[in-house]
Amino acid sequence: MRLHPLTSLAAAGSTAVITTAAAYLPLSLAVIAAAAGLAAWAGTFRRLLPAAAAILVPLCLSLLVLHGLFFPEGITVLGEWGPARVTSEGLSFAVQRAAQLSAAVLALLVFSFSVSVPDLVAALSAKGVHGRFAFVLASTLTLLPAITSRLERIRQAQEARGLVIRRGILARAAAFRLQAVPLVSVLVEDAATRAAALDARGFGSTGPRTSYREVPDRPWEQMLRIVLLLAAAAAVAARLLQAGT
Amino acid sequence: MSSHSLTLPSTSPAAARKRRLLEILGALAIAGTYIYLVLNQPADITGGPGSASALIALSGFLAGAILLIVAVLPALPTSTLVLIPVALVLNIVLGQFVGSTLVPFYLDAIGTVLVAVLAGPGAGAATGALSSIVWSFFNPTVLPFAAGAALIGCLAGLAARYGLFRRFYLAPVAGFVTGIIGGVVSAPVAAFVFGGTSGVATGAIVSAFRSMGDSLLAAITKQALISDPMDKAIVFTAVAVLIYALPRRASLQFPFVRRHRVLAGKAPEQGA
């Protein structure tokens, strides 16, 4: 059984919000474990892992170095090298923040790696969220992979005309300029033609729209979405009230 | 039968007023959140992670960004709208690539600035905000920076409108100033939501200021003041190079470019 894309979006979003609001290390760790388990169950773990690592490894490293070594507010000093002071407060701040961010990031990534983009786009248009946002999302996701092959073709054409890309940062920057200019020109020109085509096919009209693709939405899913959103709002409210007192 | 007419009606002033109101609300949400965060920061930073500030930063800035999108997106002509995915792809590809290197820059706004120069501050702001939201599909950590990205787009559009892209040497200056403003506004997000920065190189700079005893927000703001102005000066220059390399016909299809004479060159025709 497949969830409606908006249901999974609501689930991922409210998980991220609640984890951030709670700021409770065991909960963060539980969410990380649950996200990993879900991804494994859905069979997206192998694709998700490198993407998550690319984001989270530098982020967590940066946090650990930053707060582990330099935390002027820290009191319990564990070690000291010149200006660097390792404090237990700093370390625990870094670990807590890293776990909390990882949990939110993983929850959202599990969603984006499992959702069917065409279904999401169809659901967004059907739900009255402006079709334009759906267009931007879908079109970006279509263009992203295409841009690599575009760049490749431009590079080939330039090499065929005697461009030798040498090592070294300046040579690379020059080569980059040579490739970026035609890439952007072609993309902007294509966009102009596509705009005319979209307009002629009624994209700009303001009347009601329909959707060819059917995305089943069960009544209990609509209920679930409301519950999830309320839970997220409640978690935020609770945290803010606590801070206020 | 007006909906089947072969010609378009002129836009109604009521719809324009409603959009203007949403734009102002969005800008107020962003400004208000920033002021609140700066005023409250000393109490918060030692209060531990996950504090209320993170939530306020997230919700205030995101709400502002979304209001801006809702205000601007429906009013954009299709020719501008189709440019936004192109801009997003440029932002994401470059930003992802530069973020993975050890350069303390981001270069993740080239597309946003490009749209801003071609289509104006409103379109630029929407592109910046959308860029963060769509990019968060692959990298959720950029989501909280939506408001900062919108501000960059808006400022770039204003720079273009007042002719700063007509002279080649003015573009990096405009970028530098934009970078100062953008960096200062984005710093609380980095401080309160992330408790640091997401890049290794930028993290090292923050560490240096922290070792001198600065508060986290002060350290990150100083880091932003080192990285952002340079970054945006580079981005604005790159966009100037790109925009003058475009075929004239392609850039002149945008009414904003024609009306405000964004690019150097022939004087605009009467009534255009």
Next chain:
Amino acid sequence: MESNTVLGAGIRSFAFHEDDAPVLRDVHLSFEPGTLTAILGPSGSGKTTLGRLLAGWLPPGPGGRLQGCLSLSGTTLQFQGAADDPRINPAQWGRRVGFVPQDASAILSTVRAIVAEELAFGLENAGTDRPAMKAAVERTAVLLGLRGLLDRHPDTLSGGQLRRLAIGCAVIAEPDVLIMDEPFASLDAAGTDELTHLLGPLLRRGTAVVILSQAVEETLLAAERWMVLDGGTLTASGTPAELCASPGLLPAGIRRARINRLGTHRDFRAKLKPKPSHPAQASAPVLELRDVAFGYTDKAAKGRKARAATGGSAGDGPQQVLRGVDLELMPGEIVAVTGPNGAGKSTFLRHLNGLLRPTSGTVLVHGEDISRRPVGEVAAAVGLLFQHPRHQLFERTAAREVRFGLDRRFGGSEAAARTGAALADVGLSAHEDAHPAELPASRQRLLALATVLARRPAVLALDEPTVALDGDGLSLLDAAVRNAAAAGAAVVLVTHDVPYARSVADRLLTLDGGRLAPL
């Protein structure tokens, strides 16, 4: 106003913003239901601008300044080129006038995952309910032979399939008029036949079909009317028979049908090109392929879905593109390689300068193995003209484009001289300051050719050089190829245009099933 006219235009002038010279002037035309009209004109005559203007793709105002009127289904709009002109509603205009651009993929929304949804995109925007939408998609798919492809991703379609999808997107709302820009340009004989068969049902349905073309294709002989557009204005109009009878009315830039060309060029060659049967037996081969085999790895094949989908006959295994290819090329020799679409002709050509490296076998240029040399170096000896010129052009002006990299190799004065000569060779001397992207398709190809010619390479490798060229362009290409060969360069050209290949080549080879064989 004649009641029988469905679409009409009285264009006094149309100019792009910041351009002083109008692109179109004094163009008065009208189209009747159920008729086929051909608007013929050489490259740069303003055909595309006219087509886009008529179809609402280039709305007066944002697109440029129009003085004159457009009328559609009984409504006439007057334009003065002023700010208070009426603004065309492209959605309503597009429901009545369908347009298929020269680059068929430009019509696709890029946001729909399967062919059926892409077809339905226009109906979705009009708020059509789902049963009606399904019926319309089904009907259009049958009409265009897309039924088996409805669940495919549009990116995986071949060129011919993509063109049919584009036509489907344009006609699904059953417009009164269908305008097609150069629909035959990149199609081989089979694709042209397919397209011709589509026209019948559309015409019977009462659609007025307008084809913009720079070549007199066989299909167009059946048209009710031809109009000749030259230099942005209508110079002649009449039935095909009338215009064929007085050839002076058709400018030289309009290519004649493929059938004629075979005969004329053969005669031409017999008289003017008495070449020695073995051009340079004494000298060494300038280019040699020894037992070259090549197959895409899975990773590389991913980006080439379209090719994999069309390429290779069933038992062949589409991954292995070349097997045991041997070739020796002497200076001054012209070799043409033909083969069906998707046979791997472009892949073969990319081996000549090292853009693709053989999985086994060697490629030698001037007797030296190129496997260890970067492409940019091999390029000094082997000039490659790509199939799509837009990927090959990246500078701001035509002159800078040709001069790219020449200064470093030859020094300033020599570079300037070569640039001027190459531009003159392809007839673009007057356009050296034009932006390459703003040149019409035919001139873009010629400019790309000039960038190759300026380097005077020992081997000239041309990928489908005749596609999108108008009549003038074709004779320029022909002259350039023969001159290069006469000056001692070896020329390899791959093309699906067999008559042209026969007319120009010393040797004719065919690539089929990954092997090169004499035709």
